Amino acid sequence: MAANWNLALKREALMARARITQEIRRFFIEGGYLEVETPLRIPAPAPESHIEPLPSNGWFLHTSPEICMKRMVAAGYDRTFQLCHCWRAGERGQLHVPEFTMLEWYRAGTDYCGLMDECEALVRSVAEGVGSGGMLRFRGADITLSSPWQRISVREAFLQHGRTSMEEALQRDIFDEVMVELIEPQLGMSRPTFIYDYPASRGALARLKESDPTVAERFELYIGGVELANAFSELTDPQEQRSRFESEAAYRAAQGRTPFPLPEKFLQELAAMPPSAGIALGVDRLVMVLLDAAAIDEVVAFTPEDL
Amino acid sequence: MYSVADLKKGLKLTLDGAPYVVIAFEFSKPGKGQALYRTKMRNMITGVILDRTYRSGETFEPARLEERQMQYLYKEDTHYTFMDNQTFEQVQMGEDAVGEAKNFMIDNLPVDILIYGEKAIGVTLPNFVNLRVVQTDPWVKGDTSGSDSKPATLETGYVLRVPPFIEEGELIVVDTRSGDYSTRVKG
Numbered sequence: 001m002a003a004n005w006n007l008a009l010k011r012e013a014l015m016a017r018a019r020i021t022q023e024i025r026r027f028f029i030e031g032g033y034l035e036v037e038t039p040l041r042i043p044a045p046a047p048e049s050h051i052e053p054l055p056s057n058g059w060f061l062h063t064s065p066e067i068c069m070k071r072m073v074a075a076g077y078d079r080t081f082q083l084c085h086c087w088r089a090g091e092r093g094q095l096h097v098p099e100f101t102m103l104e105w106y107r108a109g110t111d112y113c114g115l116m117d118e119c120e121a122l123v124r125s126v127a128e129g130v131g132s133g134g135m136l137r138f139r140g141a142d143i144t145l146s147s148p149w150q151r152i153s154v155r156e157a158f159l160q161h162g163r164t165s166m167e168e169a170l171q172r173d174i175f176d177e178v179m180v181e182l183i184e185p186q187l188g189m190s191r192p193t194f195i196y197d198y199p200a201s202r203g204a205l206a207r208l209k210e211s212d213p214t215v216a217e218r219f220e221l222y223i224g225g226v227e228l229a230n231a232f233s234e235l236t237d238p239q240e241q242r243s244r245f246e247s248e249a250a251y252r253a254a255q256g257r258t259p260f261p262l263p264e265k266f267l268q269e270l271a272a273m274p275p276s277a278g279i280a281l282g283v284d285r286l287v288m289v290l291l292d293a294a295a296i297d298e299v300v301a302f303t304p305e306d307l
Numbered sequence: 308m309y310s311v312a313d314l315k316k317g318l319k320l321t322l323d324g325a326p327y328v329v330i331a332f333e334f335s336k337p338g339k340g341q342a343l344y345r346t347k348m349r350n351m352i353t354g355v356i357l358d359r360t361y362r363s364g365e366t367f368e369p370a371r372l373e374e375r376q377m378q379y380l381y382k383e384d385t386h387y388t389f390m391d392n393q394t395f396e397q398v399q400m401g402e403d404a405v406g407e408a409k410n411f412m413i414d415n416l417p418v419d420i421l422i423y424g425e426k427a428i429g430v431t432l433p434n435f436v437n438l439r440v441v442q443t444d445p446w447v448k449g450d451t452s453g454s455d456s457k458p459a460t461l462e463t464g465y466v467l468r469v470p471p472f473i474e475e476g477e478l479i480v481v482d483t484r485s486g487d488y489s490t491r492v493k494g
Contacts, residue, residue, distance in 0.1 A: 050342065051339075090342065091336060091342070092334060093333055094333060176341050176343055181345070181360060184337060198338075203339065227338055
């Protein structure tokens with residue numbers, strides 16, 4: 001009899017998880033993507049207000065592979081994907097472990113709308129590949145994966161579910177609270193939802209929308225109220241990117257947190273980056289949704305508390 | 308003083324001057340947004356339930372409560388009776404105040420009773436309690452995978468998942484914080 005009974009009990013979930021990552025690889029390889037590996041330990045993460053990297057011997061464990069993967073796009077690798085571990089300090093909950101598995105992919109010559117289509121195709125293909133079919137049952141909700149998935153702008157979502165406008169929520173500094181308490185629980189409940197066009201201030205590496213520069217071309221995918229993926233049309237203007245990084249750095253400094261060195265090589269090479277879009281999808285959460293798991297703990301072999 | 312990092316189910320704190328117990332807790336982080344700590348709290352005197360969301364950096368006063376060592380005696384209708392080990396004074400508590408603790412309370416179990424003013428308003432259990440299995444299906448011989456589980460009913464009526472080798476009548480150790488099977492009592 002297994003000495004660690006709780007770990008032994010996870011066998012089925014871990015077998016399904018392995019099939020899911022195999023299906024992800026198959027989808028991208030068949031789509032002409034190159035699987036890449038970039039360093040997990042980097043000298044300078046992309047500064048973001050609310051993501052805290054773990055220091056590692058003078059450098060940092062990456063919080064996502066975006067800096068290196070965008071340098072690859074700039075160097076002409078027009079379709080790449082990566083499955084890797086990422087670290088974010090202090091994040092632990094039903095949907096969070098500080099070390100988690102990310103799927104990130106980049107595609108030149110498309111924008112965030114193109115990625116919505118591709119993201120939809122990926123999730124449907126993986127669900128079919130692991131036998132979940134076109135219907136999911138997650139947290140008591142029946143969710144159909146058939147087309148078309150819902151697409152709603154952040155502005156519309158605030159008016160529909162948030163009892164306030166996006167602008168007012170920003171001005172009163174309650175954007176995140178309204179999002180978490182009122183909007184997120186309504187997203188992706190009968191079919192997956194893409195929520196798009198986030199306030200410009202909330203997409204440090206995203207391109208602003210030409211027809212409405214108060215918002216960034218960014219979207220998130222929700223299934224059953226759970227945020228699965230974040231994507232944007234990439235900002236390719238090095239000056240603009242530098243000034244955004246500087247304002248994120250100023251925000252960190254104002255909070256008394258250690259400033260990061262700027263990722264200079266990335267900023268230099270950004271000018272060569274073609275129009276492109278990139279997306280990060282939480283693999284642990286995709287497994288949760290496909291297996292109807294209540295907590296991330298059920299789909300990873302070890303949580304930090306188990307070590 | 309507690310910080311948001313201390314928030315968890317069962318934490319007792321003071322809010323607007325009244326003692327509250329956290330009954331549900333979730334860490335949230337909307338995409339690219341800040342960390343938010345969502346709680347559901349029960350006023351330990353009135354029973355009123357509040358939803359509150361906190362940001363990083365917020366702090367809380369612990370609940371100012373007297374804790375007395377008692378033992379659980381018996382249940383009558385919807386009331387649970389406990390006895391103070393020193394003074395032999397008996398106190399009663401309703402089902403709401405006892406909450407999920409009722410799943411793990413057997414006669415004479417030593418507990419800490421929370422007193423606010425003169426009133427018993429909460430019970431804190433030992434982290435691990437030995438409880439007897441009163442119903443579970445027998446183990447199908449030959450199943451050596453070790454990776455399945457089966458339901459078992461305890462003497463308190465509580466049902467949980469246990470490993471297949473646990474037999475009816477056996478004593479097991481239950482973690483009262485999670486409500487999960489921990490190990491069998493070696494005897």
